[in-house]
Amino acid sequence: MYQKKLGIIQYYFDEWALNRNIGTFSWLLHRLTGVILTIYLFAHILVVSSGLWGPESFNSWLKVVQTPLTHFLEIFLMICIGFHLLNGLRITIADFFLATKEHKAIFWVAGAIFALFMIVTLSVFLPRVFSH
Amino acid sequence: MLFHEVLVIGGGLAGLRAAIEIAKMGQEVAIISKIHPMRSHSGEAQGGINASLANVEKSKDDSKEKHWYDTVKGSDFLADQDASEILTASAPEAIFEMEHWGCPFSRTPEGKIAQRPFGGAGFPRTCYATDKTGLYLLQTVWEQNIKHNVKVYEEWVVLGLATEDGKCCGVILMDLRSGELVAMGANAVIFATGGIGRIYANTTNAITNTGFAISIPYWVGVPLKDMEFIQFHPTSLARTHILMTEGCRGEGGYLRNKDGERFMSKYVSEKVMELGPRDIVARSIQTEINEGRGFPDGTVHLDLTHLGAKKIMERLPGIRDICMNFIGIDPIYEPIPITPGTHYIMGGIDTDKNGQTPMEGFFAAGECACVSTHGANRLGGNSLLETVVFGWRAGEKAAESVKGKDKKAKTKALEDALKREQDNIQNFKKLSGKENPYKIKDELAEMMVKSFGLFRKEEDMKTGLDEIMKLKERFKNIRGAFGGKVFNLDLLSFYEIKANLDVAEVLAISAIARKETRGSHYRTDFNKRDDQNWLKHTIATYSPEGPQLSYKPVTITKFQPEERKY
Amino acid sequence: MVEFRIFRFDPEKNKEPEFKPYQFEPFKGMTILEGLYHILENMDSSLAFRSSCREAVCGSCAMHINGVYRLACKTQIQILKSPITIRPLSHLPIIKDLVVDLNPFFDRFREIKPYLIPKENPPEKEYLQSVEDREKIDDWLDCILCGACYGSCPVCAQDPKYLGPHALLKALRFVDDSRDGATRERVAFVTQNSGIFRCHTIFNCREVCPKDLDPTKAIAKLKWKSVFKKF
C-alpha cells in the first residue's frame, strides 16, 4: 500500500491542488491571514506599550514604524483584516443560520464589499505612502 | 486454516439478514463478499417491499391470503404454494422488524408505513421509502450487522466449493487485495449471491451480478431450478438500462407510444392499465416497438409529466436524479424514453422452503436461490420481501444445523479444492491464444437478448445454443490473464466469463425444452399455457457433457390453476 | 479522441506512482466508468478500479476526476476537457491504481454506533412516526458511503481520527430520528476532540457529494445541539 507523506506546509499546497474551489481558497486564506493578524497584534501591543516610558519613547518608536514601506505594508494589513473579517462572518452565517447552501452567494457578496472597502482603503493609504 | 461455523457468501440483503439471524442464535458467522456490503445490488431496488399491512384507505380489505393469491397468480401457478404462503404470511412481521431496526419508511398521515400500488397486486400493498427502499433496507440491515459485530471479509471472492462425501465443508477464496488463495472451512455455507443479469446485454443489474456465483455450486453438483424464467422489467432507461421503478407507474405514470396513445388498454383491462404484471407489460411494450409504434431510437415513453413537480420530488426523487444525470431529461417536464430490460431470474439454486439445497450443509437464499415462490413471473416488490424472509429462514436453519457439530475444518477436502483452484488460476495465466475474452462476453450477452429475450422461438433458441457452444470453443483460445496478484480484475473476469457461458447453456437448454408459454417464458411457437404437461419445475444438473434435465412437480395447496387474466 | 491520464501504482512493481496516458474514441454518452472498462478490456488488463452499480447508488467508483471528486459512473466524458486526469481518493492508503483502502473511512463510521437505539420497546406493529418527523431525517438518509467527502476534506488528511463528514452526517440521521433514544449520548460522542469542532466549515464535502447531501449543514446542526444541549 502507498500513502503519501504529508509535510506540514506541503499539505496546504496539496489540498489546494486537488480542491480548487471557493471553500478551500477561503479556508487557506483565512488561516494565513489569521496567523498574520495574531502576530501583528502582538507587535502592535509592543509598539503602543512604548508609551509607558514616556511620550518621547513613543514618538521615537512611531518614527521608526512610520516609513513609506510600513505604510505600504499597512495596505496589506487592511487586505488581511478585510478578508478575515468578511470570511469570518460568512462562516458564522453558515454555522449559525445553517445557510450552507448559500455559501457561494455569500462569498461573492462579501467579495463585492471587500472590493468597495479596498477602493476606499487605497484612496486613503496610497497618498500616505507617497507623502514622505 | 481459517474456520467459521457458518459462512454467508454475499453481502446483500439476504446474506446480511441471514448473518444477523445466525449471530442472534449465538453461532459464529462470517460474511464473505466480493464487494463491500453497501455496494450490493440490493441497494438499487427502488419501488418497495410487499406486505399486506392494510395501512392506506384503498387497501383496508387486504389480507395475507390475498397477497398469497396474487403472488401465485402472478407466478402463472408455477410457484410452490407452500413457499409462497410462508413468504406472504411472514411479510408483515419481516417489515415491522425492519422498521424497528430503523428503516426510514415513508409514512401515511397517521404515521403508519405508507403503501403504494404495484403491478399485478389487487391492493396498494407495497411499503416504500420514497424510491430508494432497497438502499434504506440495505443500510438498515448492514447497520444491524455492525451492531452484532459480524465479521465481514470484504473483497474476498469465492472461487469454488469444497465438498466431502457430498457434504459442503468449506469454500476456496481469493483475497482480492493480496491475491492469495485461502481455504476456509465451515459447517454450513449459505449462498446469497444475487442475480445473473449480466449474461444479458440489456440488463438493469449491477456490473457485479454475473453468472459466476450461481455456477460454483452447479459445478460441484447442486442442481439449478427453473433457469429459463428470466424477468424483463418493462421500464428501463434507454441505452444504459438503468431501472425505472415500477413505482413510477404505481404513482400514476403513463406508458405512451409514438402517437401519444396509452397503449396498455389494448393488452389488459381498463382497470389495470399500466399496473399489469411485469411479464405482460414488458411484452406489450416490446410488441409496440416491434410493430413500429415506438420512437425511432427503439423506445416508448414513460410519461410522468402529469404527476406534477411536488409528487415527483416527494415520491420519486431518485428517478428524477437518474434521468437528469444519465440522459439529461427532467421527468417533471419531459417523458422518459424506456425499453424493457433483463431484471431478475426467477430460477436459481434449487432449495426447499428453509433454504436447504439438496447438498447437506449448503444453503441458498435471495435471488440466487429458487425456493420457487415466484414461479414463472415475480411480482414487483416481492423480491425484497424474499431476500428478507428467506434470508432469515436460511440463517435460522443453518444455525440450527451446525449446533453441536465439530468446530474443525476438514483439511483434506479443502486442500484438494485449493489445489484445484490454484491450477485453474495457473491455467488462466498460462493461456496464450489470440481471442479477447471480453469480446466473447459481449457477444454472448448480445446473443442472449436476441435468442432468449422476451419472445422466444424454437429455431432462434437453437441457433442461440449453437452460438454458445461456439463461444465456448473460442474461449479455449483466449489470451492469458494478467499475471499480477493485487486486485487482479482481469483474472476475476476470466472466471466470470467462463461461468457466464455455462449458465447461459443451462438457461438455453431449459428454455428449449419447455414447450409452452408460462409467465415470462413466452414462446411464439407454443403460445398457450400447458398445465397438462408442463406444470412442473425444470431441474438442471451438471454433467461433463452438459446440463442434464429432470423435472419436479409443483406443490399446489389451495389455489387450483386457472386462466391468468388481468 | 479522448485521453485519460490515469494514476497508476502497482505495489508489486512500482515504488512511486506514475500517470499513464490512454487514448481512445468515446461513443456518445460514454461515462468515465465505461471508459475505464474500455481500457481494461481492450488496452491494459492490469488496470484496477472499483465499480458495481453503474447508476450512482452503490458508491464504489468515487475518484478524483479533472479536479473534482466524483462518481465515475455518472460523469459523462463529453462534459470534461481532454486529457482527463483520474486519481484515486485522497487521504487513504492506495492498494493499487484507483483502488484505495477504505478501512479508516469505515472505522470512523462504525465509531458513531450507526444503528437505531430505540427509545422504547418495539410495539406490536410499526413505531408511529408522523410525516413531519420523517421529513426531518429526509435530507440525511441517502449517503452511499462513497468517500468523496472524506477525500475532499482537508481536516481528514491531517487528523486520521477525525470522524469525517460521512460519519457525522449519519450521526445526525439518528439524532433527528424520532424513534432513536440515544440522542444525548450521540451528541456527547461527536463533541469529542476529533468530532464536530474539528470541522472548519470548508464546504468541500457538500460541494463534492454525488448525492447532493449536505454534511456541512449536518455538522453545523450538530454544533448547535452540542452547544445548547437542545435534544
Add this chain to the structure above:
Amino acid sequence: MNQKQSFSSAYGWFIQRITGILLAFFLIVHINVLHFGEKFFIDFNMVTQRLEGSFLWAIFYIIFIPVVLFHGLNGIWGLVEDYRPSQGAQKTVKVLLWILGIVGTFYGILAITPFL
C-alpha cells in the same frame, strides 16, 4: 462511544464566533478612527487628545484587548489541534497560549494607560 468528550471545544467554537462578531464592530471603529480619521502621521499628543478623560474609550479598549487576544489565540489553538499533537504537547501549547493571553491582556491594557 468511549472516546473522551470535550465540551470545552464546544464553548471554544461558540465563543470564537461571538468574539468574531464583536471584533467586527470593534475593528471597524478602531480602524476607522485611527487609519481613516487621523492625519498622516500619529504622535503621542494626537492619541492623548483623543483618549484623555474619555471613559467610553477606556471601556472600549478594556473590552477590545481581551476579546481580540482570545480570538487570535483560540484560532491558533484550533490550528495546532489540527495537527493532532500528543497529549503532553497539547497541554504545553495550551498553557503557553493561556499565559500569552493573560499577560498580553494585562500588558495591553497597561499600554494604553499613559494616553488616558
